[in-house]
Amino acid sequence: MTTAQRSGVTVPAATAAGTALGALALLWTIAVLGRDDPSLGDAVPGTAAWWVTAVTVVVQAATLLPGRLRVPALGATAALALVLALVHPSALFTVSALPVLVASFRAGLTGRGRDVRRWALVSGMLVAVAQFANAHAEGGTEVPSLVTQAVLQAVLVVGLPLLPASVIAAQRTTRAAQQETLAAVTRERDARINEAIALERAAMARELHDIAAHHLSGISLMASAVARQTGTAPEEARSGALEIRKQSNVILDDLRRLVGLLRDTGPEDAGVKTLATIPGLIESARRTGAGVEFELRSDERREPGAGIGPLGQLAAYRMVQESLTNAARHAPGAPCAVTVDDRDPRLLRLTVRNAPPGPRTGSASTQGSGFGIVGMRERASLIGGFFDAGPTGDDGWETRMSIPRESDHDLSEPSA
Incomplete structure (x- = not known):
């Protein structure tokens, strides 16, 4: 009591x-x-x-x-x-x-x-x-x-x-x-701080891309020169190989520094995020009072998530995480259903569906930056997948993502 x-x-x-x-x-x-x-x-x-x-x-x-x-x-x-x-x-x-x-x-x-x-x-x-x-x-x-x-x-x-x-x-x-x-002022302040942090991280991500592209382009050119000089000019080839090593160390240092800045340091982001960590994410949502149902549709011939690389598994985890966050914000108290369909030999499909908010669940937030949907779509595009989101027929909301398996893990049946 x-x-x-x-x-x-x-x-x-x-x-x-x-x-x-x-x-x-x-x-x-x-x-x-x-x-x-x-x-x-x-x-x-x-x-x-x-x-x-x-x-x-x-x-x-x-x-x-x-x-x-x-x-x-x-x-x-x-x-x-x-x-x-x-x-x-x-x-x-x-x-x-x-x-x-x-x-x-x-x-x-x-x-x-x-x-x-x-x-x-x-x-x-x-x-x-x-x-x-x-x-x-x-x-x-x-x-x-x-x-x-x-x-x-x-x-x-x-x-x-x-x-x-x-x-x-x-x-x-x-x-x-x-x-x-x-409390409302505090929430607004926290939202502005988070938005500023997100913008800063986006800028650092662009910088990371530029730095990596610059160094990798130079390494590629030097590697081509070393390949031509190996037989005719061994000393020049050796100098080129040392320069490749130097440039590689530089880019590794830059990547470590920027990735360290971009990495979330909260306890909720500790560890590698994979398909195996999605049930833990759902249990965390349930502890906050959310009604979340989880269903895994797997194929007995392989382990769940086989052929889905680290980036694909991270995209799947973030898609479920962002979808549950959006449901809690825009439809508080509405039940959610998370489905991971692993039966297709070429694609992993994820669906997060929430019912409309009930009359006694409190006021739902109608304001949002829209970056959550954009981020999920960009993650899907990065791994060659597909993402879609939209309202359902009962005034609920559904997000869908399809993630392709790596080619050497394609378990499709041969055609007759």
């Missing part, structure tokens, strides 16, 4: 118990004071009025128990006070106002404004009628005075507790809105 659940159970119970004990203590106090006051003869413990009032306040306190019925509990306590005034009016009737007061404060603290106003009006009328009926039964004859007392009782018991409760509730709402705004 979480802290919130424990709070939801214990707070109403403590409120109800405290209200019942307070009302009974007030009844006992009135009984002690009524020993010397003839007008409070009904207040003596053991009389019918005392027991009926005690039972009524306990039942009123019990209506405060349901944690989800805090606003209707206000009407219930007021209605019980009216029943007490009609069934057994006495000088102890005023004690029944205590549970109504507590219910009014709790309703203003936790209820919605429209519901609180409606139930406060109904409860105030019930309290006023109950006060009028009790006072009239006790011998009151001046109707204007009785009406004034009834209205004043309703205002004090129902209206007055709503003022501090409304102020506290407004402060809570403001504080929650501020926290939400701060």
